[in-house]
Structures are given as structure tokens and as C-alpha cells.
Amino acid sequence: MHGIVLNLRIIAYKADKILSYEKKTKSGLLLEKVIEQLRELFRSCVQDSRQEGDTSRKSSILFLVNQLFKIYFKINQLHLCVPLIRTVEKFNIEENVTKADHVTYLYFLGRKKILDGEFKGAVGCMAKAFVECDKSQFKNKQLILIYLIPLRILNGVMPSPVLLEKYKLTQFSSLVEAVCTGNIKLFTQTTNSQQIFFIRSGIFLLVEKLRMIAYRNLFKRVWLLLGTSMLPIDAFVAALKLGDSEGEGADSDQAHCIIANLIHSDMVRGYISQQHQKVVVSKQNPFPSIV
Numbered sequence: 001m002h003g004i005v006l007n008l009r010i011i012a013y014k015a016d017k018i019l020s021y022e023k024k025t026k027s028g029l030l031l032e033k034v035i036e037q038l039r040e041l042f043r044s045c046v047q048d049s050r051q052e053g054d055t056s057r058k059s060s061i062l063f064l065v066n067q068l069f070k071i072y073f074k075i076n077q078l079h080l081c082v083p084l085i086r087t088v089e090k091f092n093i094e095e096n097v098t099k100a101d102h103v104t105y106l107y108f109l110g111r112k113k114i115l116d117g118e119f120k121g122a123v124g125c126m127a128k129a130f131v132e133c134d135k136s137q138f139k140n141k142q143l144i145l146i147y148l149i150p151l152r153i154l155n156g157v158m159p160s161p162v163l164l165e166k167y168k169l170t171q172f173s174s175l176v177e178a179v180c181t182g183n184i185k186l187f188t189q190t191t192n193s194q195q196i197f198f199i200r201s202g203i204f205l206l207v208e209k210l211r212m213i214a215y216r217n218l219f220k221r222v223w224l225l226l227g228t229s230m231l232p233i234d235a236f237v238a239a240l241k242l243g244d245s246e247g248e249g250a251d252s253d254q255a256h257c258i259i260a261n262l263i264h265s266d267m268v269r270g271y272i273s274q275q276h277q278k279v280v281v282s283k284q285n286p287f288p289s290i291v
Helices: 002-021 029-047 057-074 078-090 099-115 119-132 138-154 161-166 170-181 184-193 195-201 204-209 211-226 233-242 252-264
Strands: 230-232 270-273 278-281
Touching (some): 002 057, 029 057, 119 138, 138 170, 138 204, 161 170, 170 211, 184 195, 184 204, 184 211, 195 204, 204 211, 230 233, 252 270
16 A cells, blocks of 8 residues: 555656646646545544554554655645644554654654744654664655754754764854854855755754854853953944944844843843943853753
8 A cells, every 4th residue: 555655646746747837737636636535545544443553554544644744745735734643643653653654754743843933842853753764764864954953053952064074964064153153144144055955945944043042152252252241232233243244234223132132032141231231141151051
């Protein structure tokens, strides 16, 4: 059954692409029919009341879920993934399945969580998928890392240059440098130059969230340079101007906004003194670890 379902999805996608190009039918018509057939098969498997095992149709549920995931992501109908996820959780279907099916499920579940803003859950899914993915599956491990790397940076864990080289993901090298050093100009240049890659991978908005960590590290450098717990906002404005692509875009209002967000996010511990136009940071651990 697995081979038939897999071929059915692939052939329908290719046929839709050809027919749509030739304008003989509306886009996605054949995939819609495949969805109907897969849903019917899925319901049949779920209704099987026998005990889980190799002989039970329930053992095929996760495979069918993955095939539907692939179609829903392809046609951008991600809300349709929700009932599938609920079914998997309800029947504990993640147990007694092949490693390949489990890795695929974790990968798509992680991507769904990223789009829903559930980053803690997403990093758990992607990390587990990467560990379970067989070493021989280089391309799959690379795909997982495309999401896992920015998720871990968001948690303050930077990928090693060796890892990026090994999996041919050096697109992240300058991004890591920019975040670590608080180099806003390099961060902007990287997001601009790698924009197509980030967008196609579905991580552009996730990558943009790393900008706040870069701001945090820039602010920390200002703090280290001045060596005081009372930092003039003008000092941060000057640092922002040095990192501005145009050289003059930063101003006091922007600095206030960034600092307020850093404090609100607990990336910086302190408060803004409007009267003295200074940021007063805590004398004990003013820049807590990002976790």
C-alpha cells in the first residue's frame, strides 16, 4: 500500500503541474482527488479497532499522515494538519512505527510549530528528528538543520563551523557571526543576500527574530566598553548608527524602542530613566543567558 500511495501523490503533483502549465485544468485538481482518497483510507485505518501491530491498519496511520502533511504544505493548507496531529496524539501512534516515518512526522510537526510560533516545541521536534535520522540520510539531516539551526540560535546555542561545513549550510555562517558580535550591518546584509534561501525554506520570519539577540549582544558590547551600569541612550544610538547600512538611520526613538523590547523580553535586566536619558542595568547579571 505504501508504494501505491507514494506514487499516487507524486504522479498527481507532476500531472497537476503539467496540466496547469497547459491550462487544461485548474491548479491542484488531481491533488485534491488524492487528498479525498487518502482521507478515506486514513479514516479506515483509524476505525480499525484491532491492537496495534504490523498486521493492523493502524500501523499505516503515521505514513498516511505524513503523505497528507506533504500535500497540505505543498498547497499551503496547514490548518488541515491540526486534526491529523490530534489523531496521532490520541492514539499514541508515534509508538511502534518505523524510524523513517517517525522522523518525517517530527520534521513536519516541527515546521508546523514554527509557523504557529511554538518555538520551544519546534526545537524539541527538530532536535529529536535530527538524532533519529539515519547518518546515511545526508539530505534529510540537512533539511532538518535548516530549521534546527535558527531555532537553537534563538535559544542561545550557536552551530559550530564544522557542522555548517559538514552539511553545506554555510549560508548561516555570517548570520551566526552577526548575532554573536552584535553586528547589525552584517545581519542586515546577510538577511538580504540570503533572502531567497530563507523565504523558500520558510524560515525568514524566524531568522528575523534573531535580530533582537544581535541587538542584545550589541548593547552588551556598549556596556562592556563603558564599564558602568548607567548607560547613556546616545551611546546605543551611536552604536546603532555604526551598524546601520545607510549610516544615519538610527535615532533616539528607535534606540528607546529596541531597549524597551530587550528589557520586556528579559534579554536585558534594567530600566530606562527618561529623566536622565539613560538605561540603568542591573549590577548583577544584567544580560541573562538566552534559553
